[in-house]
Amino acid sequence: MPKDLYTVLGVERSASKDDIKRAYRKLSKEHHPDRHKGDKGAEQRFKEVNEAYEVLSDEKKRAMYDRFGSTGGPAGAGGAGGGAGPFGGFNFSGFNPEDLGGFGDIFETFFGAGGRRSKREQRGRDLQVEIEVQFVDVVEGADRSMALERQRVCEKCGGTGAKEGTKQVSCRECGGTGEITRTTQSFFGAFRQASVCEACGGSGKTHEYACHICGGDGRVRSRDTVTAHIPAGIHDGQTLRLRGEGEAGVRGAKVGDLYVTVRVRPDTAFERDGDDVRSSVSISVADALLGIEISIKTVHGSATLKVPAGTQPGQIFRLKGKGMPLLNSSRTGDHYVTVNVDVPTKLSRAEQKLLEEWRKMRE
Ligand SMILES: [Zn+2]
Ligand SMILES: [Zn+2]
Structure with missing residues (x-):
């Protein structure tokens, strides 16, 4: 079985980064092949120390190692490479966790996230x-x-x-x-x-x-x-x-x-405003002054609007319940009519005369 990396460095599992660095420096000096020429055991220990340090000095690798145990991973196959190191000869150099397809996949593989373990059928495409x-x-x-x-x-x-x-x-x-x-x-x-x-x-x-x-x-x-x-x-x-x-x-x-x-598709006559409908209509100045009953086109057919005398340009009137139906409901919105007043740009001589008289009356 591969050795525990913390044991190799002779540190506690809670060891700080500095503790690990210090232990590594000491041990790598101690087991350095230059000092033990021809000693296979020392060479092996030197290798182990280096490999242990490579994992434990790297926060990410250390976290993964802590998570998956001290003997080389949950699959228990760590030693398969012939005991060259704690990971069975796996080479860490240039190791990038993303190469494994991200941590998510790995964790799901090991811990079987939810129902993922059950038989997965290839459902037809939406x-x-x-x-x-x-x-x-x-x-x-x-x-x-x-x-x-x-x-x-x-x-x-x-x-x-x-x-x-x-x-x-x-x-x-x-x-x-x-x-x-x-x-x-x-x-x-x-x-x-x-x-x-x-x-x-x-x-x-x-x-x-x-x-x-x-x-x-x-x-x-x-x-x-x-x-x-x-x-x-x-x-x-x-x-x-x-x-x-x-x-x-x-x-x-x-x-x-x-x-x-x-x-x-938008409509030319109606504008939708939530569940309400809006439209506009034009009346003459005289109709605005005197009031009139007009027919308004709604989405439910025509409705009568009583425009009162003295209606102002742009005034808005409500036709209750004449708007859009509410989705999944029996209720309907309202219809709002904006009344515009047409001001004539040209007047006949007779109209002009009449209006001048009317102006005098209002003074
Ligand atoms: Zn099959
Ligand atoms: Zn068939």
Whole structure:
């Protein structure tokens, strides 16, 4: 078994950086090959001291060493290299922890983060599309169809990938586990890393004879139509999730989902403001002064607005409940009408005369 690095340097596990440096200086002098010419034992000790110092003087390496034990890593394969050092001859020079694919992977491999240890199937891909709907579609909700080309479950074999009348068998590549375990040499010694078996897509199953329609994959490329229901009140940029409308997984693995992002085309007459709708209308000066009843176009059809006498230019009126429906609710927003007043740029002689008289009256 490889020796404990702290024991090699003769320091406590809690030793400070300086303690380690001091112990190293002392021991490397003591065991220096120049002082013990031809002494194989001294040469070996000198090597060990240097290797121990290389790990313990580096904060990162020391932390990893502390974490994974003193005997060369959890895989217990540290000594495999023939006792050349605590790590079985593994060479630390130029060692970079990132080379191992980051600490996350290593820790997950060792400690089996959550459910990662369970059989991992290659679930079908999720798909993403964007569709454009008209402003009015959002008022009542609408169904929208789209053509999609995607991998779907092969109907001939029902997704198993097996030829009709032949059975599914355990995957030979992974022995039915759905995982391929690789042993990698690393800083700690050897460790095992599991990945999804590509031969069976993680299902652990394969077939004696492949289905001739899908070639054994359990999926076929198909172009078909998917209908998405656009709910009333949806906002521009919101995304719907259609479960199971994505791509089929390999050999009966779970089907992915389809994400539909809805773009609502702006309307020329209406402006959406949250769940409210805004529009504007123009009336004459006389109508503003005397008041008038006008018909307003709303998303629910026309409504009557009573514009009172003395309405100011730009005044806003509310038509309650005439706005957009609230998503997943029976309530609706309001419609706000901005009333503009048209000031004529030209007057006839008769109008001018009349207005001059009116001006005198107001003085
Ligand atoms: Zn098939
Ligand atoms: Zn397999």
